[in-house]
Amino acid sequence: xxxxxxxxxxxxxxxxxxxxxxxxxxxxxxxxxxxxxxxxxxxxxxxxxxxxxxxxxxxxxxxxxxxxxxxxxxxxxxxxxxxxxxxxxxxxxxxxxxxxxxxxxxxxxxxxxxxxxxxxxxxxxxxxxxxxxxxxxxxxxxxxxxxxxxxxxxxxxxxxxxxxxxxxxxxxxxxxxxxxxxxxxxxxxxxxxxxxxxxxxxxxxxxxxxxxxxxxxxxxxxxxxxxxxxxxxxxxxxxxxxxxxxxxxxxxxxxxxxxxxxxxxxxxxxxxxxxxxxxxxxxxxxxxxxxxxxxxxxxxxxxxxxxxxxxxxxxxxxxxxxxxxxxxxxxxxxxxxxxxxxxxxxxxxxxxxxxxx
Amino acid sequence: xxxxxxxxxxxxxxxxxxxxxxxxxxxxxxxxxxxxxxxxxxxxxxxxxxxxxxxxxxxxxxxxxxxxxxxxxxxxxxxxxxxxxxxxxxxxxxxxxxxxxxxxxxxxxxxxxxxxxxxxxxxxxxxxxxxxxxxxxxxxxxxxxxxxxxxxxxxxxxxxxxxxxxxxxxxxxxxxxxxxxxxxxxxxxxxxxxxxxxxxxxxxxxxxxxxxxxxxxxxxxxxxxxxxxxxxxxxxxxxxxxxxxxxxxxxxxxxxxxxxxxxxxxxxxxxxxxxxxxxxxxxxxxxxxxxxxxxxxxxxxxxxxxxxxxxxxxxxxxxxxxxxxxxxxxxxxxxxxxxxxxxxxxxxxxxxxxxxxxxxxxxxxxxxxxxxxxxxxxxxxxxxxxxxxxxxxxxxxxxxxxxxxxxxxxxxxxxxxxxxxxxxxxxxxxxxxxxxxxxxxxxxxxxxxxxxxxxxxxxxxxxxxxxxxxxxxxxxxxxxxxxxxxxxxxxxxxxxxxxxxxxxxxxxxxxx
Numbered sequence: 001x002x003x004x005x006x007x008x009x010x011x012x013x014x015x016x017x018x019x020x021x022x023x024x025x026x027x028x029x030x031x032x033x034x035x036x037x038x039x040x041x042x043x044x045x046x047x048x049x050x051x052x053x054x055x056x057x058x059x060x061x062x063x064x065x066x067x068x069x070x071x072x073x074x075x076x077x078x079x080x081x082x083x084x085x086x087x088x089x090x091x092x093x094x095x096x097x098x099x100x101x102x103x104x105x106x107x108x109x110x111x112x113x114x115x116x117x118x119x120x121x122x123x124x125x126x127x128x129x130x131x132x133x134x135x136x137x138x139x140x141x142x143x144x145x146x147x148x149x150x151x152x153x154x155x156x157x158x159x160x161x162x163x164x165x166x167x168x169x170x171x172x173x174x175x176x177x178x179x180x181x182x183x184x185x186x187x188x189x190x191x192x193x194x195x196x197x198x199x200x201x202x203x204x205x206x207x208x209x210x211x212x213x214x215x216x217x218x219x220x221x222x223x224x225x226x227x228x229x230x231x232x233x234x235x236x237x238x239x240x241x242x243x244x245x246x247x248x249x250x251x252x253x254x255x256x257x258x259x260x261x262x263x264x265x266x267x268x269x270x271x272x273x274x275x276x277x278x279x280x281x282x283x284x285x286x287x288x289x290x291x292x293x294x295x296x297x298x299x300x301x302x303x304x305x306x307x308x309x310x311x312x313x314x315x316x317x318x319x320x321x322x323x324x325x326x327x328x329x330x331x332x333x334x335x336x337x338x339x340x341x342x343x344x345x346x347x348x349x350x351x352x353x354x355x356x357x
Numbered sequence: 358x359x360x361x362x363x364x365x366x367x368x369x370x371x372x373x374x375x376x377x378x379x380x381x382x383x384x385x386x387x388x389x390x391x392x393x394x395x396x397x398x399x400x401x402x403x404x405x406x407x408x409x410x411x412x413x414x415x416x417x418x419x420x421x422x423x424x425x426x427x428x429x430x431x432x433x434x435x436x437x438x439x440x441x442x443x444x445x446x447x448x449x450x451x452x453x454x455x456x457x458x459x460x461x462x463x464x465x466x467x468x469x470x471x472x473x474x475x476x477x478x479x480x481x482x483x484x485x486x487x488x489x490x491x492x493x494x495x496x497x498x499x500x501x502x503x504x505x506x507x508x509x510x511x512x513x514x515x516x517x518x519x520x521x522x523x524x525x526x527x528x529x530x531x532x533x534x535x536x537x538x539x540x541x542x543x544x545x546x547x548x549x550x551x552x553x554x555x556x557x558x559x560x561x562x563x564x565x566x567x568x569x570x571x572x573x574x575x576x577x578x579x580x581x582x583x584x585x586x587x588x589x590x591x592x593x594x595x596x597x598x599x600x601x602x603x604x605x606x607x608x609x610x611x612x613x614x615x616x617x618x619x620x621x622x623x624x625x626x627x628x629x630x631x632x633x634x635x636x637x638x639x640x641x642x643x644x645x646x647x648x649x650x651x652x653x654x655x656x657x658x659x660x661x662x663x664x665x666x667x668x669x670x671x672x673x674x675x676x677x678x679x680x681x682x683x684x685x686x687x688x689x690x691x692x693x694x695x696x697x698x699x700x701x702x703x704x705x706x707x708x709x710x711x712x713x714x715x716x717x718x719x720x721x722x723x724x725x726x727x728x729x730x731x732x733x734x735x736x737x738x739x740x741x742x743x744x745x746x747x748x749x750x751x752x753x754x755x756x757x758x759x760x761x762x763x764x765x766x767x768x769x770x771x772x773x774x775x776x777x778x779x780x781x782x783x784x785x786x787x788x789x790x791x792x793x794x795x796x797x798x799x800x801x802x803x804x805x806x807x808x809x810x811x812x813x814x815x816x817x818x819x820x821x822x823x824x825x826x827x828x829x830x831x832x833x834x835x836x837x838x839x840x841x842x843x844x845x846x847x848x849x850x851x852x853x854x855x856x857x858x859x860x861x862x863x864x865x866x867x868x869x
Contacts, residue, residue: 005377006377217730218729218730218731219729219731220729222713225709226706229706229708229709230707233702233704233706233717235664235685236662236685236695236718237686237718237720238685238687
């Protein structure tokens, strides 16, 4: 008989090995699937996992895709650690893009170099404003933040569509929904000629390091963890529960808003009805894959981005169905959770007759 | 040897159980006869809980045999144990908090008709003198009330072997007598009771035989009535123990805690309203507040720590400052420390390390917070000092709080508070569910600290503890408090009587 027993001590090495092992096992499983589909396992695996990491342009694409996932994932992981379930990052992302872009829309001929920093700050503010609604309702009326934040996503989407079709529509856009293209001063500087890798991606890679230092060394980070794992103990130690709820939601909203305005000012360069391929929701998976640790979130954001680019590669070059991307993300999640389980538990084989003779 | 041996109900032979890194039971033999009350004695970590879990089918032994009524048996799960006729009341309650008393009882029984069950429940509860409200939700109930549900639930199953793990911790002396009466009645019907307790006096007066475990091994067996509580404790711990002795005269100076006309409304449904509480504690003094669980102790503790906000009216002064509107951190900064009843989840965070738990209450007092950044090396040093000074058995300050036994974690928590050198110590149930060795040590530390000039408020349902440590005793009942009187002028019976009435401190009279 098989049985799981909790391990006395968890090795932190094992916690770090598990995403790597998960990748390895996913590749092995993938090979079997590709062979069953009659493709060369080696070539397809290469296309899927290695190719996105080989050329500088595909690496740049991975980084650009990973950026918003990481940023939002960091903000969400802070809230999830505190036990505050902000599911509405997608809406906060949109509001961030809206707030920030308002400057570029109203000053569309601006050449002022301060317009971009001002847009970023407004973007953060926009995400926070949207997250403040569930925070206010939760602390005042104890309403459920999951429902409120989720429903506000749809409000945000409709607000965006209304603006880009109505008051903010490009007068020279032949009636298509969308704002004017942003002026150059309001666009993220591209760092290398010919690549889409931009300053915003750099910010997205630096934030996790900062977040990690704050969460592990500061009293604020400590309070977040205590509040999430033992609310009574938090109250006992003098942590103000309402303050924690506010901070959790504002952090989530602020980072999502930042991701939104970075995306609008970099790869898109304007506002359109569709400015997110669901980053706000995918980032929830990223936060949990990264086990709510900023270092893990950084890694998880990269992994999800790689499978995304790899899936496109395999679709275009090897003619694999697009569903393989989702399949792969599922397999990765499966192995990651399995290895996580094994870092906390060990499997013991015990004989059925034990205890009888 | 032509003594008549009574029929064996349960026999354990060479029971061995190993957990990762710990041999919990090492070839234990035990036999329980029909009609006897058998005590299982041992310190925390001695293997008592593991052994009874094996008997009840929660755990499976790695080796060893289990004989039930002379037949080799396997008990793979609790349902099988219940079928055989084994009932158990656990130390850690297995109740669903979001359900009522009645629903919790119904879950354990095949009967579905709730009305019949309610009647049966009330009858049984009354027969055994246990007050229960079938419609109350468990999450609103005190630990004592929860335990009563467990006892009644077990009795309803009419077991042949009745296992009780530390059952009297939350009962008054009168209730304990009723329970003992019940247990003796059960035994006289030819059923057996396996009684786990660290209250040695109880074991002496109640139990026919005792088996003593230490470090996972059976080290002794004896007839408790032929032993003294002291000799039993020494058998259990395996070494001489120093008994606490209270100084009869104390040097009082300066009031450190004053509570006047305190009124507070309950924060939870079915909570207790505190009405017109008056008391004070001076330096060097221990004031004991006795009472049955659920009479306002939790509410009083919440108001005193500042966790549940300000009182409706009245005044709380700590170290000569009014603290009504201060939060827990501000109260600590005045020199007060608090120790709530529940260890895991309230006084400590289970999934955090000891060091992280140290920071929980010492951040400001010990200056571990440097402008928002935590000085972890200093926290680790302080944690190691706690571990050394309070003899906490653990692998180190990096160990998770959940990995420590109850007694060791409690020693750590008491140490964390005392080593911050407070002027006022407010503690609730400091030795609830803690073994005799650790309890004695905790009592000694509290006493020594009070003698060094600190004021101590002790809220406890354990009368032995109240009498052992307190200089003055007051009794809380239905949210009211009796006038505090000198401990040496009070008897256990008097305190027991005060537990059942409402008090009116102004007239000094107690009204029933």
